[in-house]
Amino acid sequence: MDGTPLPGLPLSPKELVDEYFIENRTRLLEIAAFLDRLDRVDASYAGRDFRMKAFREALAALDGDGGRLDRIQIILSDPREAPLDALDRKSALGAYDRWSADSTGGRS
Amino acid sequence: MKYIDHHAHMVSRTTDDYQHMALSGCVAVTEPAFWAGWDRSHADGFEDYFRQLTDFEPKRAAQYHIQHYAWMAMNPKEADDRPLSREVLARIPKFLDRPTVLGIGEIGLNRVTRNEIDTYTEQIELAREHRQLILIHTPHLEDKLKGTRISVDVLRTFPSLEPSRVLVDHAEEHTLAMILDHGYWAGLTLYPQTKVSAARAADIVERFGPERICIAGACDWGPSDALAVPRFIMEMRRRRHPEALIHRLVFENPVRFLSQCERFKIRPELERETVGSR
Numbered sequence: 001m002d003g004t005p006l007p008g009l010p011l012s013p014k015e016l017v018d019e020y021f022i023e024n025r026t027r028l029l030e031i032a033a034f035l036d037r038l039d040r041v042d043a044s045y046a047g048r049d050f051r052m053k054a055f056r057e058a059l060a061a062l063d064g065d066g067g068r069l070d071r072i073q074i075i076l077s078d079p080r081e082a083p084l085d086a087l088d089r090k091s092a093l094g095a096y097d098r099w100s101a102d103s104t105g106g107r108s
Numbered sequence: 109m110k111y112i113d114h115h116a117h118m119v120s121r122t123t124d125d126y127q128h129m130a131l132s133g134c135v136a137v138t139e140p141a142f143w144a145g146w147d148r149s150h151a152d153g154f155e156d157y158f159r160q161l162t163d164f165e166p167k168r169a170a171q172y173h174i175q176h177y178a179w180m181a182m183n184p185k186e187a188d189d190r191p192l193s194r195e196v197l198a199r200i201p202k203f204l205d206r207p208t209v210l211g212i213g214e215i216g217l218n219r220v221t222r223n224e225i226d227t228y229t230e231q232i233e234l235a236r237e238h239r240q241l242i243l244i245h246t247p248h249l250e251d252k253l254k255g256t257r258i259s260v261d262v263l264r265t266f267p268s269l270e271p272s273r274v275l276v277d278h279a280e281e282h283t284l285a286m287i288l289d290h291g292y293w294a295g296l297t298l299y300p301q302t303k304v305s306a307a308r309a310a311d312i313v314e315r316f317g318p319e320r321i322c323i324a325g326a327c328d329w330g331p332s333d334a335l336a337v338p339r340f341i342m343e344m345r346r347r348r349h350p351e352a353l354i355h356r357l358v359f360e361n362p363v364r365f366l367s368q369c370e371r372f373k374i375r376p377e378l379e380r381e382t383v384g385s386r
Contacts, residue, residue: 019346
């Protein structure tokens with residue numbers, strides 16, 4: 001680092017909430033609606049899909065002070081250090097399957 | 109405000125996008141070689157693509173007074189195919205002397221396989237041998253943390269490589285420190301779903317500061333936004349950040365990194381712009 005002070009956020013807490021509350025209220029309702037929608041289809045499914053298990057852990061990580069985003073990034077990350085021996089698929093799925101020895105699942 | 113988008117896959121975009129980017133202040137784009145969304149069957153397909161990047165695309169951009177530069181590479185999505193990668197790498201050197209080529213990129217890892225690491229390592233060696241700047245792609249989503257760690261570890265096995273000549277792109281909150289701490293440049297790419305939003309990019313700047321950070325849109329053939337950098341500028345203004353800070357992030361920083369290649373025509377000392385008038 002070059003010693004320049006961190007910029008910080010120029011807004012006051014009230015200004016921040018005034019400016020950003022409505023759009024984040026919208027995001028909150030979208031998440032609630034997504035979970036309700038999934039329950040309407042199959043209320044037990046979220047307990048069987050590793051992506052939704054990780055999603056629930058991420059929601060729980062919203063509780064508590066500060067560092068929420070960093071905690072969620074780690075919850076959703078592959079914690080392993082070794083590379084894959086062979087290519088299994090072309091794209092990432094958004095969460096790592098910590099609940100199964102075979103981490104290629106999640107499409108059921 | 110003038111800006112440079114250091115990561116834009118313009119071959120996938122329309123001329124309308126060039127026009128909108130020019131209208132919003134874009135003066136230069138740099139285009140890394142990447143995956144077309146499907147795997148090419150032969151190295152000839154890559155050679156035609158490299159010609160498109162170095163012959164055709166600069167002319168298309170110039171119609172809108174945008175400077176277009178390119179990076180040559182075997183992209184991470186196809187890098188697991190070792191025989192094809194070897195063929196493509198053998199064809200890259202003849203493009204490195206083209207007048208708009210800035211270096212080797214985007215190289216890196218996708219699913220973080222041993223084959224991808226071998227291809228990545230060979231491309232770093234190629235860059236070192238030809239003294240090229242390097243632009244590195246880091247993997248998406250759950251693969252990003254592991255993939256960035258390994259990408260940085262491999263870079264560090266090349267002690268003669270100057271960190272200041274390497275930009276590690278698609279950084280996020282959990283990977284930025286490991287990039288900056290080793291002296292590399294970091295790119296924040298603004299993507300609607302799989303990378304960072306303009307708001308999170310602004311958060312990152314507030315937490316980590318502006319040094320060695322560049323902002324790009326990474327627009328391509330998928331859901332993405334050719335005007336992502338101007339939207340970042342708007343987000344920073346919404347938070348009342350000073351114009352000088354924003355200008356540093358979207359113009360001065362990319363000029364500092366990219367002008368290490370003499371072919372990049374915008375020089376820091378020639379492009380002073382009056383800021384702070386807001």
